[in-house]
Amino acid sequence: MSPLVPRLAAVTLADAATSPDTAVDPALDTLRRVFGYEEFRAGQRAVVDTVVAGGDALVLMPTGGGKSLCYQIPSLVRRGTGVVVSPLIALMQDQVDALDALGVRAGFLNSTQDAEARHAVERAFVAGELDLLYLAPERLRLDATARLLGQGEIALFAIDEAHCVSQWGHDFRPDYLELSRLRERWPHVPRIALTATATQATREEIAERLGLTEAEHFVASFDRPNIQYRIVPKDGAKRQLLDLLRTEHAGDAGIVYCLSRASVEETAEFLTAQGIRALPYHAGLPAHVRARNQAAFLREDGLVVVATIAFGMGIDKPDVRFVAHLDLPKSVEGYYQETGRAGRDGRPSTAWLAYGLSDVVQQRKLIAASEGDAVHRRRLGTHLDAMLALCETVECRRAQLLNYFGQAGEPCGNCDTCLAPPESWDGTIAAQKFLSAVYRLDRERNQRFGVGHVVDILRGKVTPKVRQWGHDDLTVFGVGDDLGEGEWRTVVRQLLAQGLLAVEGSHGTLLLTDASADVLGRRREVRLRRDPERTRARAAATAKKKAAPDIELSAEDAEVFEQLRAWRAGVAKEQGVPAYVVFHDATLRAVAAARPAGLDELGTISGVGESKLAKYGAGVLETIGSQGS
Template sequence: MSTPLETLQRVFGYEAFRGEQQAIIDTLLAGGDALVLMPTGGGKSLCYQIPALLRRGTGIVVSPLIALMQDQVDALRELGVRAAYLNSSQDWREAREVERQMLDGELDLLYVAPERLLTDRCMDLLSRSRIALFAIDEAHCVSQWGHDFRPEYLGLSVLHEHWPDVPRIALTATATGTTREEIARRLALENAAHFVSSFDRPNILYRIVEKNEVKRQLLAFIREEHMGDSGIVYCLSRSRVEDIAAFLSQNGIPALPYHAGMDAARRAEHQARFLREEGLVMTATIAFGMGVNKPDVRFVAHVDLPKSVEGYYQETGRAGRDGEPATAWMAYGLQDVVQQRRMIDESNGDEQFKRRSGRQLDAMLGLCETVDCRRQQLLAYFGQNIQPCGNCDTCLEPPESWDGTVAAQKLLSAIFRLWRERGQRYGAGHIIDILRGKLTPRVREQGHDTLSVFGVGADLSDQAWRGVLRQLLAKGLVAVDFEGHGTLMLTDDSRSVLKGETVLMLRREVARATTKASTRRQAAADTALEPDELERFEALRAWRASVAREHGVPAYVIFHDATLREVARRNPQTLGELAHVHGVGVRKLEAYGEALLGCVAEV
């Protein structure tokens, strides 16, 4: 029998394991269970694919998305692995053939959705088959407090009851310690070995900007830093998705919408195009993306504030799976804070749910408002401590912090005086008008120009005051009365600021130079190739695109950019030389070796 390393080299074309992959594989080969936390792009799939190839029987992979199953099965078949899936996209004849292959022992791996797996028919199929292992992908979906809960995942503990001697592995890229304990409990993995890799994705540049005409900001970001790149833009609502997609398309950025309100056929078509076409931007709600295996997504943008750090990390992790430079960009403003607070306040959840949602939002706001390294703050949420990263906006262009105590006292005093003297509450815009001394018709009509706070904040701009208010909301020093049509009110914590008992350091937004840091990093990766190497690389990409079209698969299923870049550098002349290139396994060498060498020779 082959060893894991031999299988890695022969089938997948990689020379050595990374991190704890070897230890995880050895655990499963010995019949043990494993709970694996590994960042997106860290090589989670190999941790169950290799044991499935080495153990007797078929590896069953529980996957939540049809598109992900099809993508992984296509990639495995290109490697010569006998893989299939069962899902609702198949007609009964196709499903029946897969079931036959399963019963006859002709499959190495079978991908199935959790709701399909738990049907009587599928359970009966598994009971009549030899099973090598169970892999539960995207295991955070079992957490009822998580950002992507799937009720059907709760039934997966039945696997241990029916097949107690079959090893199981649960994998996710996103889980705090509390979520990890919940996954283990709900999947009956209390005795599983835990493997927790670093959450850091050093190739991703994190940047959060103050929201100001967000569509214009997004367009400028894409044009200046990622023109022609594949990317994902996340929006909070379906209408916003459609609006942003149309706006980008009208301005020369090819973009498609994706949300749960679209019919299934249109969603499937858009996802297939995103996976197969280069330079396409997917504008989507969080309904899109989990498990998307596209390695060359160069940016993920958020035009609305995510609900939690877990959600943000999961979504930004879809950028740069190939290890090449990528950007996580977000525009964030006052209205985001108000909107998220409103959603929690008006949700149908109980008080425990609202408290937990509030804590998750507070952590997300803390990440947005920090003056320290963003990556430090992000990873600290998951219990990991690092030094300042040098690859986020606060490291590259450190923000200013300033003593905003007096400004905060002025704003809180305006809210207080309106309530105490007039019994009135108003929203942000009107209060800022009062502070800046603007004689608007509404200010004059209400007589608010006679208040002692009228004009005391003329030294700050409208935008600066909105920044102060946003940070006071984020810190819980101001609240929004949603029953009062979004008016502002003080909190119990406001008193210490008004009395001068608290010094309040705030973040000052400054005009940023157009450093285009991520562009420089990407350019550095490209210019690492000499002119003749770059010419070979582009010829190889064109050859790969042609082959991918013939096979009806995404280009990266044939070869990743990193593999083609290495071929371009090494300029192999023989199959033996090509065999040592990272990502060229035996099957791909047999299938594409001569054609690839021919392409190199023609340049």
């Protein structure tokens, strides 16, 4: 922190106040003139004031919470250029285009540029003609970049996606470790590190690794009330996904996450064959194909991207209506950040996950086979255990998410466990039966098998494999015929989730854990979740409730809104930018509802700043049939 600025008291973002005095308030004046917003969102003000005054800040805000304004406005208010360190090379052009539409002078330097473009940006920086400059972290390691920055005046350093510095985080990048040197080279330039997800442990590691231990910590609420969290038992995941898209999200833009590249390709082909336009995205595709598919997703309406987790960080598309997972995420942090890409515009959206026994087995196997020492594997196991607890909870999912990040949460009334509460039942005897079967196979006969074979033994099925190994003479043969095969697989899934079973080897053979003895010895009760039956009528009612718009439009206003969207699509195509760079849907809805009679009235609508009013105002008024100036 600058020695000229006293360290501010710790603050919770929701408690931050907004100054009403724009005459002596350049930050609020900039917010209104440039960005077209009347007031700061809860929490932004305190961060902006700290950085404008020269202080350091560590900011945790959910995706869509307005993190970028926390460094963009100080960059415009302070002398010099705000330098933004971001790993999002593929999105830097779109970020600069969005700022350009606002009249902000921005540029970037990364490996996608030719020498002429790079030199033009460098000259603009040295001449003081840039408000913001975006850099990839690896570029900061170059001596040439340090020399360049030394020739200009720097307003601040913003370190975006700061969780990348943490090995506790879900997207660790070694290049971020070098960023602690910024304080050594530029000791009086304020730094602001920002991320959408971080537990207390991750936050402490970010602060330590970036040299921000004396910085103010600003922690916003992680609650995204517009997102409906739903986790369903996996039963033909692609078919379940298709049903979700057809019944609740027809024509909507969305992201589908898969664990493997092959699954990405298969799912995209499946959806396309079913009449839903879907494009794949994974690291194995040629770079030009990835860039083309990402650009299409950002610029076109109603497109679905099927991707590995290589896709999505920094995606600013506001109208993503759903994020679906066909495989279990490795951590709650990863799940939260991925689902947070839905509903950035604040409108109702869905986070949907299909989860089954195979997911638990696969993730346990991946951890066992992962590179690294025992500490690393324990860390991975801790992350997975938290994710499994979220999947198996009988409580409100939103409240459990908030609790994971150290925040209190009440039942939301909008997640699946609130809308259709699952039952909890005493599964101790079922657990004892299954664990006993595994024990007898391992201890008595020195044999280990997978889930399916053990279930066949318990249900008394004389399969060729059971007969071959003589397992029909085990004392546990047939003792579990009170449960169906699907019910047993649900039991096993939860035993694995609770650490009462483990998997070993590439074939997923089962073995007991230290905790198994307490169940077999009748010293521990096992509570299991029974998933509720969800009727199509309930799902349809949920979808209808979820789809309600934030601004109610009459039939006539809705027609005007669609006309504005068509106009925006033409402008965006002509300029080669995503449609939301011109205006967000929320702004166009407000225009359609208000029908401004002239530029002065149009300028009062949220999201219409001075630059956009000058660039697009006449086109908007012409589209809605208004006259005046």
